Amino acid sequence: MYNKLLLLLGSGLLLTACASENGEDQTPDAPPAPTCNTANVTYALTVAPLLQKNCTSCHNSNFAGGRINLSTYDQVRTVALSGRLMGSVDHEAGYSPMPKGGTKLDDCDISQLRKWVTDGAVNN
Numbered sequence: 066m067y068n069k070l071l072l073l074l075g076s077g078l079l080l081t082a083c084a085s086e087n088g089e090d091q092t093p094d095a096p097p098a099p100t101c102n103t104a105n106v107t108y109a110l111t112v113a114p115l116l117q118k119n120c121t122s123c124h125n126s127n128f129a130g131g132r133i134n135l136s137t138y139d140q141v142r143t144v145a146l147s148g149r150l151m152g153s154v155d156h157e158a159g160y161s162p163m164p165k166g167g168t169k170l171d172d173c174d175i176s177q178l179r180k181w182v183t184d185g186a187v188n189n
Contacts, residue, residue: 101173103180107189108138112181115174116141119164131161138188145186151179 106112116135123130133149134140144150152160154170162169170178181187 101176103176106177106180106184108141108181108187109189111177112141113138115170115177119167119170119174123165130165142186142188145178145182151182154178 120135124133124135126134126136133144135144141150149160151157153163154175156162156169164170169175
């Protein structure tokens with residue numbers, strides 16, 4: 066009786082190991098996360114649309130919330146090079162977290178802004 070039980074348990078372990086090894090009964094991998102393109106970040110095609118979508122409804126020439134106007138390249142560059150842009154979107158201590166009353170920008174948007182600022186906030 067004891068030998069039969071050992072044989073049954075051993076067979077079960079062997080079948081389980083084989084199924085795992087050959088991929089049977091395994092759940093498929095989750096699809097890969099979308100990648101964030103920080104290689105070709107430009108003001109015109111990346112930064113300006115991102116600011117338009119998330120920032121300029123409050124920071125524009127008609128209503129410069131916090132006395133910050135992000136409606137032109139020169140104004141954005143000044144705020145970016147001062148550290149205020151990244152301080153606010155990163156929600157760093159000492160800066161007003163932006164967007165005010167909204168959720169933090171997604172990681173890709175922040176990475177793209179950071180890349181543009183790190184590269185000198187050029188008008189490209």
